[in-house]
Amino acid sequence: MLLKVCGATSRRDVAVLGAAGADLIGLWHGVPGGPAELSAGRLAALAQACRTLEVTAARPAPEPVLVTFLPDPAAVLDAARAAGVRWLQLHGYQPPAVVAALKRGWPEVTVVKVLHISGDACAERPLLASYERAGTDVFLFDAVSEAGRVGSTGVTLDPGVVLDLAEATTQPFLLAGGISAANRPRYEKVTAHPRFVGVDVDTAARDAAGAFCADRIGGIRRQWRAVPEVEEVA
Numbered sequence: 001m002l003l004k005v006c007g008a009t010s011r012r013d014v015a016v017l018g019a020a021g022a023d024l025i026g027l028w029h030g031v032p033g034g035p036a037e038l039s040a041g042r043l044a045a046l047a048q049a050c051r052t053l054e055v056t057a058a059r060p061a062p063e064p065v066l067v068t069f070l071p072d073p074a075a076v077l078d079a080a081r082a083a084g085v086r087w088l089q090l091h092g093y094q095p096p097a098v099v100a101a102l103k104r105g106w107p108e109v110t111v112v113k114v115l116h117i118s119g120d121a122c123a124e125r126p127l128l129a130s131y132e133r134a135g136t137d138v139f140l141f142d143a144v145s146e147a148g149r150v151g152s153t154g155v156t157l158d159p160g161v162v163l164d165l166a167e168a169t170t171q172p173f174l175l176a177g178g179i180s181a182a183n184r185p186r187y188e189k190v191t192a193h194p195r196f197v198g199v200d201v202d203t204a205a206r207d208a209a210g211a212f213c214a215d216r217i218g219g220i221r222r223q224w225r226a227v228p229e230v231e232e233v234a
C-alpha cells in the first residue's frame, strides 16, 4: 500500500514526510494561486531532496510526484524533465489527449489521472476508456467540494461510489478525499479491492497550524497498512 502526501514546499517538509513513511511526495507546479505552488527551480530542488533523503534500509527514498493543473503537455514534460520527476499527477480536467501526449513524449513516466467525484457523480466517467487507451497508469479518486473546489478538500468519498468507479476502470487506483487514520474501517471493502494501491492525503497529514505532522502521518500509515484481522473458521 502506497502512502502519498501532497503539498511539500520545503526541505523540512520533505524530511518530515520521508521520516514519517510517505512513499510518494506531491510537489505542486502549475497550480495557479495554490498555497503550495513551486517555481520550476524549487520543484527541481525538492525533487532532488526527495531522491537523496536518507531513509531506513527497508524503505526506498520517497518518489517525487509533480501535481499540476497545466493543460499543455509540453510544459508538463519540460518541468518534469528539468526536475527529473517521473510521476505526473494531472489534477485538473486535462483531457485524454494530454495523457497520450505525455506518454508519447516520455513513455517511462507514470501518469496519474485524477477523477473528480462530487456525491455519486464522476466528471470524467464518460471518458474513462479514453483515459485508459491514452495510457493512464493509475487513477486517483478525489472529492470535489460542494462549492466545486478541487484538491485538498478534506471531503470524504462514499465507499460504494468508489467501488462502483473502480469496477468501471481497469487500472490501479489511489484513494483520496479526507483520508485519515480514523476512517480506514469505513473503506474496508475498498482496501480489499485487487486494484487498490494506496491513499493520497493532505488535510489529515497536517496539524492545526497547517504544518505537516509526523505523528499524524505515522498514524495514517499504520492504520492503512494494517492487515485486517481474518476471522478464524473453526
Ligand SMILES: O=C(O)c1ccccc1NCC(=O)[C@H](O)[C@H](O)COP(=O)(O)O
Pocket (backbone or CB within 6 Å): 005, 006, 007, 026, 031, 034, 067, 091, 142, 150, 151, 152, 153, 154, 155, 176, 177, 178, 179, 200, 201, 202, 203, 204
Ligand atoms: O491540495 C490542494 O489544495 C490541491 C490544489 C490543487 C491541486 C491539487 C491539490 N491537492 C492534491 C492532492 O493530491 C491532495 O492530497 C488530495 O486532494 C487529498 O486532499 P485531502 O482531502 O485534503 O486529504
